[in-house]
Amino acid sequence: MLKLFFTPLAAADLDGVLDYIAEHRPQTAKKVVQKIWERCEKICSFPEMGQVRPEFPGNYRSTTVQRWVLFYRVVEDRIEIHRVLDSARDIDSLLGS
Numbered sequence: 001m002l003k004l005f006f007t008p009l010a011a012a013d014l015d016g017v018l019d020y021i022a023e024h025r026p027q028t029a030k031k032v033v034q035k036i037w038e039r040c041e042k043i044c045s046f047p048e049m050g051q052v053r054p055e056f057p058g059n060y061r062s063t064t065v066q067r068w069v070l071f072y073r074v075v076e077d078r079i080e081i082h083r084v085l086d087s088a089r090d091i092d093s094l095l096g097s
Contacts, residue, residue, distance in 0.1 A: 002044045003078040013084035017068060036065050040072075040081060047074045056095040058082070071095065 006014070014033065021029035043049060043063065050061030050072065060071045060082065069091065071083040085091055 002047060002074070004040055004044050004081070005075075005078045006081045007083075010081040010084055017084060017086075032066060032068070036068060036070065036084060039063060039065050039070060040079070043070075043072060044079050047079055055092075058095075060095070 014036065017036070018029050018033050021032055048061075050063040050070075053060040053062050053071070056071070059073050061073065062069050062071050064070070064087065067087050069083075069085050069087050070081060071085070072079055072081045074080075083094065085094060
């Protein structure tokens, strides 16, 4: 199993997800973040499970958890979670496409 690493941007994104949902539904926020963590752990076991994203520079893959899109890549012996973005956002501009 590969190691899990969050970039500073991804860590900030995850904090933002928690804060955003917790404003109105604190219990739901915890559940969503837990589901995101579970998906990240699954990616470590099955790194090729995500969709290849050739439209973005950097050899990204992505997978979704509810409305959140996790962008990651395999870097040597680890999974690097690069961003955790709301699917309603302008993902093209955030990932430099």
